[in-house]
Amino acid sequence: MTQKKVMIVDDHPFFIHGLERYLTSTGKYEIRSALSVAEAMVRLEGFEPDLVMMDVSMADGGGMAMLRKVKAQSPVKTMFLTVQIDPEDTIEALRLGIDGIALKDRDPEDIVRAIDSILSGQAAIYPAVTERALRHSVHNPTPTLRQDDLLTAREAEIADFVCMGLRNRDIADRVGLTEGTIKVHLHNIYRKLGVSSRSELIVKQGGLQFRGSAAS
Incomplete structure (x- = not known):
């Protein structure tokens, strides 16, 4: 069995x-660890993980800052593993495309199940976390989100290039990613904006201003 990173x-x-010792003992994962966001961003370049697990609160910026950085650079799966998370952070993490949120006080086997669910392409957000976020949303409604608020900086950049008529290969050359990674980003863009094709995306873009776009 190939180990997941x-x-x-x-x-x-x-x-x-x-x-790290517990997960390694399962034989299913190749583990790397980092004690700060700065260290993690350096180690990510050579490791290319399938999943990044991070705490929400850390001394040098925290998991939310790292989530933004990771999602802007790569479509890697991401997961918060934390003691607690504020409802506002849960909602923001979901907007940024987090794949899972788990709590540290749960049984280690629950954490392994969450990891495996995420690696198989499913979301793994603990019900208690979701419930708190939903209650917060009901009692603290926010203005309707603009479409560009739903996209990461990288997704917005790629959406702009699509609307300029560029092909995936051309976009990949411009942003320094592989064509396959561009396809993954496009899948996420389509899902977030509720479209299913490039033409629908271009129509949807009418009247919107994505990050990095010039005002019309």
Whole structure:
């Protein structure tokens, strides 16, 4: 069985080393760890993980800042593993495309199940986390989101290039990614904006201003 690559990012050495040993003992994962966002961003380049697990609160910016950076660079799966998460952070993480949110006080086997669900392409967000976010949304409604608020900076950039008529290969050359990665980003863009083709995306773009676009 091919091992999946998992990066763990947490600024508590005792916790991160214990989790690393436990996950390694399953034989299913190749694990790398980092004790800060800065260290993780450096180690990501050579490791190319299938999943990045991170705490929400860390000394040098926290998981939310890292989630933005990771999603802007790669379609890698992401997961928060934390003691607690505010409803606002849950909602923002979902907007950014987080694949899972798990709590540290659960049984280690629950965490493994969440990891495996994410790696198989499913979301894995603990019901208690979702319930808190939903209650917060009901009692604290926010203005309707613009479409560009739903996209990461990288997705917005790619959407702009599509609307300029560029092909996937040309977009890949411009942003320094592979054509396959561009296709993954496009899939996420279509899902977030509720479209199913390039032509629908171009029509949807009418009247919108994606990040990086010039005002019409």
